[in-house]
Amino acid sequence: MIEEIMAMAQSLGHVDDSQQAALEALCRAAETEVTGRLRDGVSPEDCGPAFVLGCAWVALAGLAGGQYGGGTEFTAGSVTIREADCVQDRERSAALRLQGETVLGPYLKDRGFLFRGVEG
Template sequence: MTEEIMAMAQALGQVSESQQGALEALCVSAETELTGRLRDGVTPEDCGPAFVLGCAWLALAGLAGGQYGGGGSFTAGSVTIREAGSGENRERAAALRLQAETVLGPYLKDRGFMFQGVEG
């Protein structure tokens, strides 16, 4: 299934030739992570194409998250050079991760805050 995820990620994202190795590792990692987060009794095959799509978006989130710089600067005399901040790539990575979790939401175990009944 990793090959399908890799092909989907390449189709969805702008992946350079130099990023192919990293993307493949991220696709394997995404497949492992999301398989482990599936509800009990649910397999990746049960999710249909949503699983491949979710894994591809999660892999692209990892790739985007690794592309941000430090936003540093230096000054030489009266000239200051500033590197653009990393906020845009972090936001893109977060949006891609959210998209992956949204498309697979019906198949994933519950995470986060839940209410529990309390007698009054």
């Protein structure tokens, strides 16, 4: 299934050749993470195409978190000074992860807030 996840991530993220090794590692990690978060009794196959799509978004979130996303840059001679816009990278990464988790939402264990009944 890793080949399907890689192909989907490449298609969605327009990943260049220099990022292939990182993307493969991130796709494997996403597959492992998402499989571990599935509800009891649910397999990746039960999720259908949502599993591949969700894993691809999670992998792209990891890739986006490690990229230079802009900021200020100037060069003087052979020295380049670059101030990356890390906030933009984090926001993009969080948005991609949320997209993957939203696609997989019906199949994932609850991780968030829990309401309990309180007798009054």
